[in-house]
Amino acid sequence: AHSFALPLVLFSAFWGLVGIAAPWFVPKGPNRGVIITMLVTTAVCCYLFWLIAILAQANPLFGPQLKNETIWYVRFLWE
């Protein structure tokens, strides 16, 4: 069984590291601003995208409809 909380915490922490913590460690140079912008934007975009994907599946309103051959095969394969 998959928990919902664990991936949420993990990924939030990961993208939080990328977007909030890493900008402090970018070395000073002419490109510092660009690199910080890139890090923050990446973190926001990727985190949001992942969040949408997991939230959309958290409470499914309907299930997958499978062909009988698939059911027959997967039933024993994925257990």
Next chain:
Amino acid sequence: REVSRNRASLCGRLRDLRQYLHVLREGQRFTSLPVGPGVPAPPGSAATCLTVQPWGGLPIPALLLCLCSFVAGVIHPWRVTAFERLLWRACRGYLVASFVEMPEPMEDPATGESITWVIFLISYWGEQIGQKIRKILDCFHCQVYAYPESEASRTEAITRLHGQIQELSVTLEETEKYLAEVLDKVAQVLPTWRVQVQKMKAIYLVLNQCSFDVTKKCLIAEVWCPVRDLTQVQDALRQGSYQSGSSVECFVQRVPTSESPPTLIRTNKFTAGFQSIVDAYGVASYQEVNPAPYAIITFPFIFAIMFGDVGHGLLMFLFALWMVLYEDSPRLRQGTNEIWLTFFEGRYLILLMGAFSIYTGFIYNECFSKATVIFPSAWSVATMANHSSWSAAYLATHPSLTLDPNVTGVFRGPYPFGIDPIWSLATNHLNFLNSFKMKMSVVLGIVHMGFGVVLGVFNHVHFQQRHRLVLEFLPEMIFLLALFGYLVFLIFYKWIKFSAADSMVAPSILIHFIDMFLFTSNAENLPLYPGQVPVQVVLVVLALASVPILLLGTPLYQWCRQGGLTVGAVPVQPLATGDQEPLLEGQEAGNSVNATTEDVESGGHSPDAKHLDFAEIFMHQAIHTIEYCLGCVSNTASYLRLWALSLAHAQLSEVLWTMVMRNGFVGLSYVGGVVLVPVFAAFAVLTVAILLVMEGLSAFLHALRLHWVEFQNKFYVGAGYKLCPFAFAPDTWE
């Protein structure tokens, strides 16, 4: 040049002399014969010898010969027949003309080709005929030579000519040698000369653009210079004056101007590609916020949403990586193919696009249209089968069955990273995916647009227009958030709050949203949360209230600030603010100063002009309001193309798999293995051509459109012009 001319004239003289010699010789042949010209041509002469026999073959007594005069010359062989005929007609037979070809071909002075000339000797008597003949000769451009009467003088002339020719040949040889030497020397220094000339030309071209100052003693050039580089320019000028040893120094001085300065955004090789796609829409106005640093990530990200496939993304990433790693190789840089150059210029862009596509590919769980099972699937088929007792016989009679999430144990929590792999096996795959992608597009679109509006804040702050913060930014944000931010909230709320237990009665967000605008309600559509209707009413009223603020706020504020119609109370902004202020640093999140219409307009206008200006401001603001409000709706819908294109891409790759690649695995024998090779070749070619190139370009285009239109029209003006840095233009090098 002189040497060449001398040589040419010498050659000409030599040629003339030679011709004369030949004429004399041949003429000699005719006239030395004691018999008249009626004698046929000497045998053994291969030349065409024409003799005109006007007297019907009767020999002319030699006596007559002494009375006649001779004209000798050379004529172009093509003109011989015409010449003959004309002579015959004009002189009515009172002449005798003989033609002989020259033994050796000579150069034609006019055309330079070597032609075998025809020598002619005309004997005639009578002065008038002589004149006629000479006129005809002139017409035909023949070379005429004096023909001495007596034989002795003729031989003398011949020997003389021989001597002259000898001397001339020697002189000519010397001249040629000398010419060759001179040319050699010149050839050695020619490249340096050419470079010097080009440099001078370029310098003069630039100097032409300067103007003279009052005293006409020095040149003044008006340039735009970034303030940051001012000291550098001064140093360079000082060094230049010192090195050229001039007594007067060049110097640079700041000059106030009311022109709008050009925009300079400094980029390195990485950011240049992204800046160019922003500039392709419009160069940023002077000191406006630059969307390019954000576009570095958002553009590849939006592309990747439409392209999402691990396999295709990986291919794209590797291709771009190859270009980036070998970017210094001259073979890559000097390609002349325009399409290749376009790809090469955008190598970093493609690199990021590929990288993000790999990420979104993992989220979509698509790798060449196949799902990967990184984590175990969230849906348990076995539990469902056991629960509903799906025996083999039962399965045989039912071609498709649905897993019900209401049954405990069937759905075991959301798949931690991306879309669950079971959906790629499901027949109602698209039902789920469409709902997911549609909502995702709307959410991302509203976030993107909101970000665009927020970027406008930087503009307002930088250009000291804080009133716009309250009068424009606030209403815009309220409008956007109250309506579409609420929609995003509804989407997230429904995802969190509603599950399979109440799937039968789950409300439709779309119907709720439409009802919200129409202030109606639908009985079958349950509210998402208690108190939904009053909340929605409040939000709609708020949004509608923000429209007139947006419409009238700024113009009224400006009108009030200008104190109505009094001229004296006009606070004139010093025009210096429009000068060479620090230019935009493209690297940082923009601090920008915009020398806009307001500064220029508020300076010293007559009251009439102010009135007109107010009308213009009002109209401008009305257009902006309408554009913004309608745009919010249409642009949100426009973001649905993210859904549409990702669906198209997924379907195309699935088609390629099922119809092409899978057929390669059908035959399980060794022959099947051999068949697999051309099948894979077809699959690879189609993947690259259709999915990578065509879909890539399509997604690129749509991502670009989303940036240019939906994102940038929230804050970007883009009416500037680029700074052309001073450089010697390459077309002056020719």
